[in-house]
Amino acid sequence: xxxxxxxxxxxxxxxxxxxxxxxxxxxxxxxxxxxxxxxxxxxxxxxxxxxxxxxxxxxxxxxxxxxxxxxxxxxxxxxxxxxxxxxxxxxxxxxxxxxxxxxxxxxxxxxxxxxxxxxxxxxxxxxxxxxxxxxxxxxxxxxxxxxxxxxxxxxxxxxxxxxxxxxxxxxxxxxxxxxxxxxxxxxxxxxxxxxxxxxxxxxxxxxxxxxxxxxxxxxxxxxxxxxxxxxxxxxxxxxxxxxxxxxxxxxxxxxxxxxxxxxxxxxxxxxxxxxxxxxxxxxxxxxxxxxxxxxxxxxxxxxxxxxxxxxxxxxxxxxxxxxxxxxxxxxxxxxxxxxxxxxxxxxxxxxxxxxxxxxxxxxxxxxxxxxxxxxx
Amino acid sequence: xxxxxxxxxxxxxxxxxxxxxxxxxxxxxxxxxxxxxxxxxxxxxxxxxxxxxxxxxxxxxxxxxxxxxxxxxxxxxxxxxxxxxxxxxxxxxxxxxxxxxxxxxxxxxxxxxxxxxxxxxxxxxxxxxxxxxxxxxxxxxxxxxxxxxxxxxxxxxxxxxxxxxxxxxxxxxxxxxxxxxxxxxxxxxxxxxxxxxxxxxxxxxxxxxxxxxxxxxxxxxxxxxxxxxxxxxxxxxxxxxxxxxxxxxxxxxxxxxxxxxxxxxxxxxxxxxxxxxxxxxxxxxxxxxxxxxxxxxxxxxxxxxxxxxxxxxxxxxxxxxxxxxxxxxxxxxxxxxxxxxxxxxxxxxxxxxxxxxxxxxxxxxxxxxxxxxxxx
Numbered sequence: 245x246x247x248x249x250x251x252x253x254x255x256x257x258x259x260x261x262x263x264x265x266x267x268x269x270x271x272x273x274x275x276x277x278x279x280x281x282x283x284x285x286x287x288x289x290x291x292x293x294x295x296x297x298x299x300x301x302x303x304x305x306x307x308x309x310x311x312x313x314x315x316x317x318x319x320x321x322x323x324x325x326x327x328x329x330x331x332x333x334x335x336x337x338x339x340x341x342x343x344x345x346x347x348x349x350x351x352x353x354x355x356x357x358x359x360x361x362x363x364x365x366x367x368x369x370x371x372x373x374x375x376x377x378x379x380x381x382x383x384x385x386x387x388x389x390x391x392x393x394x395x396x397x398x399x400x401x402x403x404x405x406x407x408x409x410x411x412x413x414x415x416x417x418x419x420x421x422x423x424x425x426x427x428x429x430x431x432x433x434x435x436x437x438x439x440x441x442x443x444x445x446x447x448x449x450x451x452x453x454x455x456x457x458x459x460x461x462x463x464x465x466x467x468x469x470x471x472x473x474x475x476x477x478x479x480x481x482x483x484x485x486x487x488x489x490x491x492x493x494x495x496x497x498x499x500x501x502x503x504x505x506x507x508x509x510x511x512x513x514x515x516x517x518x519x520x521x522x523x524x525x526x527x528x529x530x531x532x533x534x535x536x537x538x539x540x541x542x543x544x545x546x547x548x549x550x551x552x553x554x555x556x557x558x559x560x561x562x563x564x565x566x567x568x569x570x571x572x573x574x575x576x577x578x579x580x581x582x583x584x585x586x587x588x589x590x591x592x593x594x595x596x597x598x599x600x601x602x603x604x605x606x607x608x609x610x611x612x613x614x615x616x617x618x619x620x
Numbered sequence: 621x622x623x624x625x626x627x628x629x630x631x632x633x634x635x636x637x638x639x640x641x642x643x644x645x646x647x648x649x650x651x652x653x654x655x656x657x658x659x660x661x662x663x664x665x666x667x668x669x670x671x672x673x674x675x676x677x678x679x680x681x682x683x684x685x686x687x688x689x690x691x692x693x694x695x696x697x698x699x700x701x702x703x704x705x706x707x708x709x710x711x712x713x714x715x716x717x718x719x720x721x722x723x724x725x726x727x728x729x730x731x732x733x734x735x736x737x738x739x740x741x742x743x744x745x746x747x748x749x750x751x752x753x754x755x756x757x758x759x760x761x762x763x764x765x766x767x768x769x770x771x772x773x774x775x776x777x778x779x780x781x782x783x784x785x786x787x788x789x790x791x792x793x794x795x796x797x798x799x800x801x802x803x804x805x806x807x808x809x810x811x812x813x814x815x816x817x818x819x820x821x822x823x824x825x826x827x828x829x830x831x832x833x834x835x836x837x838x839x840x841x842x843x844x845x846x847x848x849x850x851x852x853x854x855x856x857x858x859x860x861x862x863x864x865x866x867x868x869x870x871x872x873x874x875x876x877x878x879x880x881x882x883x884x885x886x887x888x889x890x891x892x893x894x895x896x897x898x899x900x901x902x903x904x905x906x907x908x909x910x911x912x913x914x915x916x917x918x919x920x921x922x923x924x925x926x927x928x929x930x931x932x933x934x935x936x937x938x939x940x941x942x943x944x945x946x947x948x949x950x951x952x953x954x955x956x957x958x959x960x961x962x963x964x965x966x967x968x969x970x971x972x973x974x975x976x977x978x979x980x981x982x983x984x985x986x987x988x989x990x991x992x993x994x995x996x
Contacts (some may be wrong), residue, residue, distance in 0.1 A: 293673045294673070297669045297670070297694060297696050298696050298976050301846055301847075301976060301984065301985065306850065310847070310848035311845070311846065311847070311848040312846060313844045313845060313846055313985075314695075314846040314985065315693055315695060315706065315844070316693060316694040317691055317692060317693055317694075317701055318692040318694065318697065319690075319691075319692065320671060320673050320674050326691055330691065330706075333710075333715060334709075334713075337710075337713035337714065337715050338713065339709060339713050354853070458976065468689045468691070469687070469689060470675075470677055470686065470687065470688060470689055470690040471686070472681065472686035472687045487820060533786065599674075600674050601679060609677065609689075609690065
């Protein structure tokens, strides 16, 4: 069987302190089940990072989703795409017919007060929270490739601009390069508007037989990889090799080349992330990703739009939900359901999510999936 | 392919505050890899309930276990058996050749001070911590079946007695019925020695092709189920239906009957748990499980020993590790490697783990696996 996406759904994204994680899940799951035509669900994979033990069965049996295997998975920021990947593999290998993948995170519960790096985390023990790690990568990248602060800021300008068309996004205000650079410094050179916000949200997808359908998005490939030990002699900045190798494996399995991809959702937790990722995927040679921003290549309206939803930077980044929110966006794009932010003539989409410690001293994971529009 | 257990390993169990979760994992994983003859591992499933995000890649890449997909799973107390189940299914369906399943929990980090039921948990909001819920089940069971406090205590006497022969068990002191009943009351009728202790520990298993081997334990079946909504009109106590149905499905898939099983590790988190579980598996008619204790049926030396390791009550219950510790015990028993607690002529073993809210208002899960001795 070739697995396909029968339906997707999401909550809104943002600080939603009044909503219980169950309520966020219900919004996403009900929309996905309706979208899929309510097939019988044989198993459920749920991705979350900080969800309480038992969050999956607790939340889901109120929807009548009982008496099926429910498995919660965690893979840091890639938890949602890990749930998607496990659902996809279980359908591909004939284990289940229709599987629900769900992602949920209530970040405002977890980070209600001051945020401290986790004390048992080797990066945390060094004082390296994620903004600091990404900032170090950005500085290194700037040094290697002669890239300016203004260049970095252009990612935020593009993605905040995209989010204006996404009514479920957390931040929908367009910003100029000057505004991005003038926002509060978080970790030099990354200013506030270059960092993904704390968000609550949920997203879901129903994976099943892709069959012939005017609505089902085909899953051409899905690859999950975990990174090896960081080689400090590497000439690349963090994550580059893992994203490059995972994306290459996913595109090879799908039989496509980087130039074939029409629309991408990728892990822009910080502006530098999108630049490195677009290079690692192969949209530009290493060190030249900024050109994609200057010439409008990755803007909606350009040949290969990246993060039309607004990305993690603007849609928000509820960890466990993010991967499935990316999947939902690409499904909407490939079905022509993306409204104001619709990418024209999108036949092939790619999703990339990065999870775990960015320095690679801490273990990390990457999921890349290639999706294809319904064959109408 | 028919999946088999190529090797198993565990840490010791107990309060081990000086050991980092990584160190607990290393002990279990190194032993399992050595036991399996160090095959190439293609994927890793790790079960934990309270493990920090990223616990799996952080811990494992120090062992050189890098560049393979690593997926952390959670299913409350059944997290370890969920990791085992996913590993087994991925081998059975031809997704991977050799998979490592790991379970780990550092309970003394999590429960360093006073323990409060989780505030977002519907049972917790009612003041119902697990001992209270099991105590209510025990009281109901006593009312229905005329069972005495002494009868309940006999489970603890048996399992604490078994653990004397298990040098990795947390509690290795034998106790009399009088001592069990005289221990501090936790939740009437359950005294301290009828409740599983707070434990740290890890366990691991290598799942691969069972092939013909003098050492590989064949996985005849593995079934993971999640429970439905609790029917308050039920004539059974909590969990009975879920365990009964999951065990029946696992035994049917394995082509065996309850009377064929030679040795069992089951979820005796509290004494009442073992009584209900042995009935649900089919060793005794409902309400008559106490007879198995009175006539020595489930004691090592009897026809169907239950929890020869000491069970959760005496080996200890490090949540995510428990399921794989049960698997390891049955593997040792079926290979004849169980030393002082060896069950004679054990050809078929059964593992049962229960996860999640015991009242069923909270979602729960059950995993049952049937294992067969190497075909020497």
